[in-house]
Amino acid sequence: MALASSVATSPRVGVWSHPWVRFGVRRLGRLLVSLWVLVTASFLMIHLIPGDPVRAALGPTAPAALVAAKREEMGLDDPLLAQYWHYLQSLFTGDLGTSITLQLPVSQVIAQRLPATLALAFLAFAVAVAIAVPLGVTMGVRTRRGHGRRTELAFTGTSVVLGIIPDFLLGVLLVYVFAVTLGWLPVAGNDSPSAYVLPVLALAVGPAAILARIIRVEMVTVLQADFVRTARAKRLPARTVHLGHALPNALTASLTLGGLILTSMVAGTVLVENVFAWPGLGSMIVSSILNKDYQVVQAIVLVYGVGVLLVNTLVDVALALLDPRSMIRED
């Protein structure tokens, strides 16, 4: 195939023909387009809100002069394109505006809140992967080709249920059992290491269950692949066949779906932070929405969006490292 198509393709020479370069350029292009869409969407968000956002933020009792002054300050009376241009400019300089309710620069608010959210997301991320990969692989090997029907049923049943339970409900349940009833762990906050346990679990258990299920299915599929038969025909030990040949392929297949799950964990922090009164961006965005502090909302949406895009890009790079075909697949 590769040979046949290369015959008729117009020749590309030099550095641009290297698959890694082409992959990098294409992926970077996609990242930039996505970023642009994200920035534009967050800009438009404020303008799509029905009514006057400043009036909404300051409340109906605020004097008209104050509203007008604030609108002036935010440049809301300029033409839309000018505002857009201004918005892009200030983004590049790191100026995200000022919070109406807190009377602080938004960038400062975010700098305060971001570390807590990042810590939570990273820990949950690591826990989910650390549970899902070994569990999924073991289950895949043990339940392949109709082996271990009972194990499969128990595993699939449990993981489906755990995967469906939303993180905030799980959080409430964990709080009730371990904090309220047993009193082992703190109910809220992030002042002690033990305070991390419940939020991280609430965030990680569902994705870990789904991820483990995906990895099991992929493992079962890969174990039936022709190249695994080839590996067995080489009479390699079972361990080498499973870990050396099947696992990398199962992981690449899982990564595509797994990436979506990992990004959903980034957003999952919003709900979990609200359960545990975690002082991060998630609790901030909700109170800002309720207070109609739109500059803050806009900035936090942007931060979350960038986080999602970065995770996506990392997943694609990992995929390219694991499976060289994925680099050229979209060509």
Place this chain on the structure above:
Amino acid sequence: MSELRFEGVTVRYGATTAVDDVSLVVPPGSVVGLVGESGSGKSTLARAAVGLAPVCAGLITVGGAPVPSRGRRPLQMVFQDPYSSLDPRMSIGESVAEAMPRGAGRAERRAEVARLLELVHLDPTRAAARPAELSGGQRQRVALARALAGRPQVVIADEITSALDVSIQGAVLNLVRELQRELGLSILFISHNLAVVRYVATHVAVMRDGRIVEEGATDRVLAAPDHDYTRELLAAVPGLSTPTRSPR
């Protein structure tokens, strides 16, 4: 019946040229075999003729008139994979009827479906059967009946036997020859198998890398090929101790 004519046809996908300036004529009432290996562009040429591939340059005519890219076409196609070419949710009768010209009454359509199924040696009482109930060979007969339902002047058969078991392949080839003889169809018969092409086609064209490298009467091309690539293809036919091995 009319002739199918390709004049300087070029098909490009992005930077890839799949068919490169091909001219080929299927004379009225004759079978022309088109042979070549995978990637040679033979299937793309067929798809271009029925409007399934974009033609960048050149002209495809049937009976002198350009093939319309929308609506009913004067030529029909039979595909390689009998498991993908019939809608699993439609009865075979419905599939055949769909390809018939509009305007006929219900009873008339049913009679026509029965006639077509009989023509391809299928029991007309099975018109209500779903494709899943049929074997690969039977499905390929249905596909032939559907192609004939469009009252085509030209039929393109794209590797129609290569997905079939050997014991069934013979029956489909016999049917193709029979239909051609009885209905006087013009057929472009595409295959990678020289022996199959030799059996059904009076003329043969050899395609490679998007171009036609040789064409002529089948017995002439197979007995005294002009082009090295044709010789190479002939030498590769298994079980053949031919005198035509190319000098190395």
Place this chain on the structure above:
Amino acid sequence: MKRWMSVLRTPVGLTATVLSIGVLVLAVVAPLLWTDNADAIDTDDILAGPSAQHWAGTDNLGRDIFYRTLVATRLSVELALAATVIAVVVGLLIGTAPYLLGRRPGRVVLAGTNIAVAFPGILLALFFAVIFGVGAKGAVLAIGFAGAPTFGRLTQTLVAGISSRDFVAAAHVAGVPRLRILFRHVLPNVSEPLVVNATIGAGAALLSFAGLSFLGLGVQQPAYDWGRLLFDGIGSIYVNPAAALAPGIAVLVAGLAFNLFGESVAKGLGVGVVGGIPALPPSPEALEADAPAAEQAHGSGTDLVLDVRDLEVAFPGPTGPIRPVRGVSFSVRRGEALGIVGESGSGKSLTALAVSRLVEAPGRVDAARLDLLGSDLRVEETKAQRRLLGTSLAMVFQDPMTSFNPTRRMGGQLAEGARHHQGLDRASALARAVDRMRAVRISEPERRAHQYPHEFSGGMRQRAMIGMGLMGSPALIVADEPTTALDVTVQQQVLDLLAAIRAAEDVALVLISHDVTVVGEVCDRVLVMYAGKIVEDLPAADLAATARHPYTRALVAAVPDMDTDLDAPLAVIPGRPVDPADVPAGCAFAARCPLATARCHAEEPPLEADGTGRRVACWHAGEPIDLEVDGSLLGRDEREEVEAR
């Protein structure tokens, strides 16, 4: 419909169905019955814990939380369904747009969907919640639009899958308009997965709604859904945990019910498509397999590479074991090339896998003898035996595209076995791999060894596969349809290579193929298999002229070659190949055989050797077959008349 009913037969499916229906009934009934109980304010009994009177306690106005949870079912379900409808409708528009709009505008829609799908639903929901405003209406729109990209993406994938099928192409060619094709061919074929996913989506919407209300962004007082109750309950979790738990459990049960219902329907429909193979219990007669007469026919045991007696392969079926290989005996001598031909389902490939010990459980291999180079392969696998197999048995599989690990470099894949079995270090194993690649005529082997499989052409990959078998010192090469996936000219190169290796190293070859002409060209001897048994064993040179089994003869006559008579129709074998799950009594070929008599249908012919070492299993071996003008073979009735006389 029958397949939908099968969903009810699994315990999970039944539970999910009952629960889903229960939730829907409750949604209709609860507000009618219990609104008064739910709204009754009792200021004397606020924030009370569970009691006989108030099962889940009361809220800050003394209202009964249990009844409020029941009544909230309607609003929760209504809002979730409304959001799902929005998601499905918008998703369908997004999903079918690329098909209807054509290439260029379609690609823009696809790219847009790709970007939107990358953002998690809850983030999109928050974004839209800001735009549409806090409250029930805003939340419905927000969750609906947030779900649309995922559903649209799914629809796009499904539609693209169906519209690339040939029957859609055929409809185009028949002049059916695009929109009509969409409604007549495409949407019906994707409807099942769409319905299933919409159901799962409804469950997800329910949970998302609870999430938004929980954040205080959804339903506002005095209206209440489960999320709102949860939001209020969590504030008083220390005083009355039941106030948070009751709505929490309600959300969970309803969400799970919809989700599991969708999942089990998906599973049920999938099973309905794949399963349902009927299987016969094995007949005891069939177990008395091929005659041992052949044992003497093939010379002394010393130069035997492979010796197989009464080989059987069985798989568990729904109603008893399915036996695709039913008693096969043959042997291969050093340097001999043995061909095995047969149609799909004849058991030829499984025979190859069984003799190479590659049939995996639940498949079972039984044999009276299964010796490779004198080592019994029926016993538990030992390390020594693994080494023997790893170095002296080479396998070549059908599809070179899929038979290499796509994530590893070629050189490493070749070297791997040598490192394990021959104890070579990395460098010398790689050097050997390069040497072997050169031996199978791969140009620039040093460079090629560092490439990945997808950078090789099909023929080159198949040669590399052969090279991999040559890493050790093979005595036997088992090649299963090694050229079927290749072009004719490449096929010839691979066959030439196999022949050259055989000649140079005195290696035995077992070549499995459906193509009589390929086997006839390469092999010394040919086994013809039908329905899991050998029906004829003869020298390859005799295939065309003096084959005696009617199946062999028909097989040869049905395939046109370069000498086929152009004026005569090709021979036709009526009927279809035998399904391994449903092997008839007597001779398995009888139903398709022009020579079949009553005896053939009742009694299975043994595989008997004649004096020359040829074997055939037929009661009418070698009898003449008349070809009729129309191409069909002589009818069975006439034949039986002849027999009766």
